[in-house]
Amino acid sequence: MTTIDTGAVPVSGSNARYRTCKFTGLRIESNAETLIKANAVAAVVFLMLGGLMGLGVALTRWPAVQLLPADWFYLTLTGHGANVLLFWILFFEIAILYFASAVILGARLAAPKLAWLAFILMLGGALMANYAVLRGDSTVMFTSYPPMMATQWFYLSLIIFAVGALLAVILFFATLVIAKSEKTYNGSVPLVTFGAITAAIIAVFTLASGAIILIPTWLWSLGLISGIDTLMYKVIWWGMGHSSQQINVSAHVSIWYAIAAMVLGAKPLSEKVSRMAFFMYILFLQLASAHHLLAEPGLSSTWKIVNTSYMMYLAVLGSMIHGLTVPGAIEAAQRRNGFNRGWFEWLTKAPWGNPAFAGMFMSLVMFGFIGGISGVVLGTEQLNVLMHNTIYVPGHFHGTVVAGTTLAFMAGTYLIVPLIFQRDIIWPTIAKWQPYVFGLGAGGISMFMMGAGTLGVPRRSWDISMTDATHAYEFPAAAYLMLGLNGVSAIMAAIGGVMFILVVVFSILAGPKLSVAGAKLHFPLHDKGREAVSEYGSEEHPKLPGTIVLVTLFFICFVLYYFVNWKYLSELWLFN
Amino acid sequence: MAITPPSNRLWYKEPIQAIELGWIILAFLWGLFMFFFMIAWHFIGDQNLSTETYRVTTDAYEARVEAFAEEFQKKDAEGNLVEEEGVPVVAPPEGGDVYILARLWEFWPVVELKKGVAYRIHLSSVDWQHGFSLQPTNINLSVHPGYEHVFTLTPTESGPFGIVCNEFCGIGHHSMTGRIRVVE
Numbered sequence: 001m002t003t004i005d006t007g008a009v010p011v012s013g014s015n016a017r018y019r020t021c022k023f024t025g026l027r028i029e030s031n032a033e034t035l036i037k038a039n040a041v042a043a044v045v046f047l048m049l050g051g052l053m054g055l056g057v058a059l060t061r062w063p064a065v066q067l068l069p070a071d072w073f074y075l076t077l078t079g080h081g082a083n084v085l086l087f088w089i090l091f092f093e094i095a096i097l098y099f100a101s102a103v104i105l106g107a108r109l110a111a112p113k114l115a116w117l118a119f120i121l122m123l124g125g126a127l128m129a130n131y132a133v134l135r136g137d138s139t140v141m142f143t144s145y146p147p148m149m150a151t152q153w154f155y156l157s158l159i160i161f162a163v164g165a166l167l168a169v170i171l172f173f174a175t176l177v178i179a180k181s182e183k184t185y186n187g188s189v190p191l192v193t194f195g196a197i198t199a200a201i202i203a204v205f206t207l208a209s210g211a212i213i214l215i216p217t218w219l220w221s222l223g224l225i226s227g228i229d230t231l232m233y234k235v236i237w238w239g240m241g242h243s244s245q246q247i248n249v250s251a252h253v254s255i256w257y258a259i260a261a262m263v264l265g266a267k268p269l270s271e272k273v274s275r276m277a278f279f280m281y282i283l284f285l286q287l288a289s290a291h292h293l294l295a296e297p298g299l300s301s302t303w304k305i306v307n308t309s310y311m312m313y314l315a316v317l318g319s320m321i322h323g324l325t326v327p328g329a330i331e332a333a334q335r336r337n338g339f340n341r342g343w344f345e346w347l348t349k350a351p352w353g354n355p356a357f358a359g360m361f362m363s364l365v366m367f368g369f370i371g372g373i374s375g376v377v378l379g380t381e382q383l384n385v386l387m388h389n390t391i392y393v394p395g396h397f398h399g400t401v402v403a404g405t406t407l408a409f410m411a412g413t414y415l416i417v418p419l420i421f422q423r424d425i426i427w428p429t430i431a432k433w434q435p436y437v438f439g440l441g442a443g444g445i446s447m448f449m450m451g452a453g454t455l456g457v458p459r460r461s462w463d464i465s466m467t468d469a470t471h472a473y474e475f476p477a478a479a480y481l482m483l484g485l486n487g488v489s490a491i492m493a494a495i496g497g498v499m500f501i502l503v504v505v506f507s508i509l510a511g512p513k514l515s516v517a518g519a520k521l522h523f524p525l526h527d528k529g530r531e532a533v534s535e536y537g538s539e540e541h542p543k544l545p546g547t548i549v550l551v552t553l554f555f556i557c558f559v560l561y562y563f564v565n566w567k568y569l570s571e572l573w574l575f576n
Numbered sequence: 577m578a579i580t581p582p583s584n585r586l587w588y589k590e591p592i593q594a595i596e597l598g599w600i601i602l603a604f605l606w607g608l609f610m611f612f613f614m615i616a617w618h619f620i621g622d623q624n625l626s627t628e629t630y631r632v633t634t635d636a637y638e639a640r641v642e643a644f645a646e647e648f649q650k651k652d653a654e655g656n657l658v659e660e661e662g663v664p665v666v667a668p669p670e671g672g673d674v675y676i677l678a679r680l681w682e683f684w685p686v687v688e689l690k691k692g693v694a695y696r697i698h699l700s701s702v703d704w705q706h707g708f709s710l711q712p713t714n715i716n717l718s719v720h721p722g723y724e725h726v727f728t729l730t731p732t733e734s735g736p737f738g739i740v741c742n743e744f745c746g747i748g749h750h751s752m753t754g755r756i757r758v759v760e
Contacts, residue, residue, distance in 0.1 A: 070747055070750065071747055074744070074747065074749075139747075141744045145704075145705050145743070147703070147704055147705075147721065148704050148705070148745070148746065229722075230705055230720045230721060230722065230723070231720055231723060269593045269595075269596055270590055270591070270592055270593050270596060271590060272588050272589075272590045272591075272592060273592055273593070273596045273600070275588070276588075294625075295625065295716055295717045295718045296718045296720070297627070297629040297699075297717075297718070297720060297723045297724075297725030298627070298629035298720075298723055298725070299627065300627055301618065301624070301625075301627060305611070305614045305615060309607075309610065309611045309614070312607055312608060312611045313606075313607030313608075313610055313611055314607065316603075316607055317600070317603050317604055317607050320599070320603040321596070321599070321600060321603065324595070324596065324599045325596065328593075328595065328596075376610070380610065380614060381614045381617075381625075382614065382617050382621065382623055382624060382625070385623065385625060385715055385716055385717070386714055386715075386716070387714075387716065388707075388716040388717070388718070388742075389707045389709065389716055389718070389742040389743055390709065390714075390716060390742060454714070455712075455714075456709060456711045456712060456714045456740070458707065458709055458740055458741065458742030459742060460742075460743075460744040460749070461742070461749060461750045462749070462750040463750045463751075464750070466740070466750060466751055466753055467751075468748075468751040469751040469752070469753040470661045470662070470663060470682055470751075470753060471660070471661060471663075471686070471738065471739075471753045471754060471755040472738075472753070473711055473738030473740055473753055475711075476712070538590060538593075539593070542593065544595055547595075548595065551599060555602070555606075558606075559606070562610070566613075566617075569621070569623050570621065570622075570623070572623050572713060572714070572715060572732075573710075573713055573715060573729060573730060573731050573732050573733075574622040574623065574694070574728075574729070574730040574732065575622075575623060575624075575625065575626070575715070575727050575728060575729045575730070576622065576623070576624045576625075576626055576727065576728055
């Protein structure tokens with residue numbers, strides 16, 4: 001699919017071994033390939049563990065089921081957060097970074113031994129965190145707000161994991177330097193690599209924030225520091241906790257572009273716009289710490305407004321641009337592919353049976369409509385008081401991180417398995433349905449938690465009937481219904497998760513070998529790839545009526561939902 | 577192809593598609609509107625969270641709340657002190673200061689407010705972080721130990737209201753509640 005290794009000269013002195021991918025023409029170095037495999041496998045293992053814990057959490061919050069006892073519920077919820085939000089996502093992102101640097105640029109991975117050290121540090125940290133949580137004396141939630149204290153192993157494990165991840169990110173940058181100096185590509189880096197660089201720059205900032213606050217907190221747990229200021233902790237911790245979600249956004253937007261390119265032959269509408277949108281992430285997404293601090297005492301309104309809006313919503317602008325350019329690029333490519341009738345033939349005749357495309361497109365839609373809109377509303381200074389710390393908050397971030405990032409990463413895995421592991425998908429029928437089952441479940445989880453949150457249901461609570469409370473409070477019956485539907489959706493998402501893991505694991509172990517001569521992909525890539533390469537990246541004069549309809553619909557939903565919430569707010573008790 | 581480099585080095589000098597430019601302008605203006613609407617609400621709205629905050633030791637705050645409860649505890653017709661579930665019911669003077677503390681696992685004491693009257697509410701924790709969630713009105717605030725948050729609150733409805741903790745605070749978190757009564 002590419003000839004970017006044209007003119008590349010193997011550099012003497014490095015003993016890197018390469019193979020050329022027969023499906024894409026990409027030049028793949030063996031160390032990069034092995035490390036991508038290792039990180040991807042670790043990611044899936046922690047997805048499995050964290051997903052199982054998530055199912056336990058959802059089934060406990062379903063009042064009619066209430067699966068786990070209270071102490072196990074809070075323990076499981078702590079583990080769920082760490083395993084999926086940190087370990088699954090970051091292991092997979094390291095795999096993406098190695099892919100976007102070494103594989104896409106056809107370069108060798110910098111310092112493979114250090115990359116293994118990074119992997120071992122991350123794995124050790126992740127295992128130690130699970131040990132600390134399962135011991136039962138670190139039930140402090142993923143956020144671990146002081147003065148509630150976990151065992152020292154909890155903080156130490158996160159520090160070790162962060163150091164490992166930081167090392168891997170540095171190796172990503174080093175790989176870019178090697179690719180540049182060994183001239184494995186010409187001109188600017190490709191858009192997907194550009195997006196990965198965005199993710200990596202944000203990762204450095206957020207991992208540093210994590211270290212800045214977790215190291216003193218660890219010393220505090222050892223008794224070497226007398227106390228941690230609760231407000232300062234939150235300001236810096238969320239510099240990691242929320243800003244790190246922008247690594248995910250950059251990474252999964254890159255995956256959207258990558259899948260659209262590989263499956264449909266899509267080019268960005270214009271390179272300039274898509275890159276500027278990524279660039280806005282680098283400039284403004286770090287301000288996201290404020291999103292969890294709008295209901296705190298002691299922070300000025302000016303600070304809250306500037307930070308929570310990412311400086312006048314310029315980072316939101318970045319996401320809204322991708323929200324146009326990604327479906328726009330798909331529409332343009334599909335029209336070139338011959339699906340040119342009417343407004344929506346490009347969409348109705350899209351490869352919906354290909355799990356990579358189906359997962360990617362559902363991720364795009366749900367990230368925008370569910371995660372994106374709710375995020376802006378939740379992050380509005382005054383509106384936040386309506387939902388702060390209610391279950392609306394997990395509703396929002398399951399819309400971004402599960403329906404958005406996780407679904408996109410799963411979709412990406414359907415390309416990684418054949419291209420990197422060189423095994424075809426073993427059970428195409430299960431794979432075909434998997435994104436729909438998981439996506440619908442994830443979408444349901446987000447919507448029903450948000451619904452319960454608007455009714456005031458608190459997050460991280462074992463029992464909303466509050467039977468042991470001094471002063472009884474009865475939540476409306478609709479809140480119970482929402483939590484029940486959340487449980488049903490969680491079961492569906494879990495089934496989708498099991499389908500994913502079974503297909504991936506058995507494809508890797510026993511899928512049809514693609515290294516043999518004449519092997520064909522069950523879910524084919526776009527065959528015009530090679531021709532597209534020699535042309536310039538941007539589309540020429542595309543007509544995008546379907547995309548215009550979609551973004552108009554999005555914009556109307558956004559504006560309506562925004563003002564509905566202001567109406568709710570204006571009816572609250574008066575406070576200032 | 578997104579995964580291949582543009583042949584032109586100067587990607588940032590390329591023209592922009594018209595549809596993209598239109599969308600960028602629309603999204604940018606919408607962002608500006610949302611940004612300035614937050615500022616505008618400080619002038620036109622009645623729901624803006626106060627930033628008045630004081631550092632306070634947990635012991636001093638606990639003593640202050642206990643003194644407040646003792647001073648203004650409600651008495652019934654026979655002069656007996658009123659309690660609800662063993663917790664004193666405190667009726668502060670109209671427009672006065674109201675002290676509420678959060679601790680494992682209750683909001684203390686029960687306060688009785690008059691509808692339509694503005695009170696200065698003081699809120700702090702004496703142990704861990706807690707979440708003040710007033711239900712069913714759905715006003716949600718964070719409560720920190722060591723920080724005394726002061727805001728003006730005017731109830732616009734009457735009846736019993738629940739305070740539910742919505743910040744995880746240990747094994748009793750789900751049974752941490754409080755009560756605000758609003759009378760006509």
